[in-house]
Amino acid sequence: MKHSNSKRDVWIIDADTSHSGKVSKALQDLYNIDCFENTGRLFEEIKKGSPAAMLITGNTSPENCVDIIHKIREIDQKQEIVIIYIAGSEIDPKIEKSKQAGANATLSRPYSKQALLNTVSNSLNQAVERQWDALPETQKNALKQSSSIFSDISNVISSGQPVEFNSVKDNCQPLVDAIETGDFLSILDGVKNHDDYTYAHSMRVATLLTLLGHEAGFNNDEQLLLSSGGLVHDVGKMMIPHEILNKPGRLTDEEFEIMKSHVAETMTYLDTCDDIPKGVRIIAEQHHEKIDGTGYPHNLQGKDLNELARMAAVVDVFSALTDRRVYKEPMPTEKAIKIMTEEMTSHLDQHFVKMFEKIAYDAKVIQSAKT
Ligand SMILES: [Fe+2]
Ligand SMILES: [Fe+2]
Numbered sequence: 001m002k003h004s005n006s007k008r009d010v011w012i013i014d015a016d017t018s019h020s021g022k023v024s025k026a027l028q029d030l031y032n033i034d035c036f037e038n039t040g041r042l043f044e045e046i047k048k049g050s051p052a053a054m055l056i057t058g059n060t061s062p063e064n065c066v067d068i069i070h071k072i073r074e075i076d077q078k079q080e081i082v083i084i085y086i087a088g089s090e091i092d093p094k095i096e097k098s099k100q101a102g103a104n105a106t107l108s109r110p111y112s113k114q115a116l117l118n119t120v121s122n123s124l125n126q127a128v129e130r131q132w133d134a135l136p137e138t139q140k141n142a143l144k145q146s147s148s149i150f151s152d153i154s155n156v157i158s159s160g161q162p163v164e165f166n167s168v169k170d171n172c173q174p175l176v177d178a179i180e181t182g183d184f185l186s187i188l189d190g191v192k193n194h195d196d197y198t199y200a201h202s203m204r205v206a207t208l209l210t211l212l213g214h215e216a217g218f219n220n221d222e223q224l225l226l227s228s229g230g231l232v233h234d235v236g237k238m239m240i241p242h243e244i245l246n247k248p249g250r251l252t253d254e255e256f257e258i259m260k261s262h263v264a265e266t267m268t269y270l271d272t273c274d275d276i277p278k279g280v281r282i283i284a285e286q287h288h289e290k291i292d293g294t295g296y297p298h299n300l301q302g303k304d305l306n307e308l309a310r311m312a313a314v315v316d317v318f319s320a321l322t323d324r325r326v327y328k329e330p331m332p333t334e335k336a337i338k339i340m341t342e343e344m345t346s347h348l349d350q351h352f353v354k355m356f357e358k359i360a361y362d363a364k365v366i367q368s369a370k371t
Helices: 017-027 039-048 065-075 094-101 113-132 137-159 165-181 185-192 197-215 220-232 235-239 253-272 278-286 307-322 333-342 350-360 363-370
Strands: 008-013 031-036 053-057 082-087 105-108
Touching: 008 017, 008 039, 017 031, 017 053, 017 113, 031 039, 039 065, 053 065, 053 113, 065 082, 065 094, 082 094, 082 113, 094 105, 105 113, 113 137, 113 185, 137 165, 137 185, 137 197, 137 220, 137 235, 165 197, 165 220, 185 197, 197 220, 197 235, 197 307, 197 350, 220 278, 220 307, 235 253, 253 278, 278 307, 307 333, 307 350, 333 350
Parallel strands: 008 031, 008 053, 053 082, 082 105
Antiparallel strands: none
16 A cells, blocks of 8 residues: 555554554554454565564464464565564563564553554664664764764653763764765665654754755864754754644644744753853754744844854755655655745845755755655
8 A cells, every 4th residue: 555655654463453453543643554354465465565564463363473473574584574573461472482483572461552652663763773784884883873872862851961062972973974975875864764753853954964064164073063963953852742743734823832942942951961062052042043033932133143053944944844754755855945945035044055955966965855
């Protein structure tokens, strides 16, 4: 089945339609769900294309769930499909057998909706991150180190524990190195299917902002500032409710106010880290300001807008338009640039839009936004 959105396919294999119905309802906002009551149709469908993940319960027919997992792994030699076994209880003997057969994760009943969402999302991310191992050292490190520092921040942000800026900066050095050699396509590709939207967006902003700095003649330290700023510019989004963050279509006025608060949340967090450079703070605080003063949170205008913020605004808008979201396909690069040059002349600094346009028309960026 072809869907007109960017959601990834998740299949549920379960003869108990009441349980599969509940699982489906919990996951359908984030993934395209298909339920299989018997394995006949499952093995027909898998010939046409495989899903990102399969959830298999002990309730399968006519075959045993462990045999099904074995059969799937025979078809899926590269182990690309994430298989999650949902056990009847914590002492289900099939937990061990399903792992031996090739299940990536297990979940035992009873479980909460959040536990289900976390298990699916973490397993999909682990699969995406495993593919990074095949990349050259610099690109692999750029992805692995940024992802690790980002999850460190996400683990401590709600408790307000600071991270050391030096560790953010050190972890961004491989990204700056990759930009220097011109091989950043695999980095943009590497985050494309990541299930953590805020991380994927932040990493795209960090990469493209560093690239813009490189084009503008910034030195290594300045580029490190841009990549670090890009990586942390939206960390406050981790405090925004999921339904608002992933809402398709227009936000209500009230929801938009909550969304806008991500800037203040980011600043509150960065204030706890006492060694954050001014440039990184400016990128985080001013990336939603607009030249004509209609942006937020401070309605800064014209010359009050720092150069770093002008650059960050251009890259942030481009990324938001071309990002893959659960409710939309990524916008093609050409269309995003057209909007930025024709409809956003009073919002974005056109000097940096022109400079960014040159980079974006580099075949590499176009290709990565299209696929
Ligand atoms: Fe933002
Ligand atoms: Fe952003």
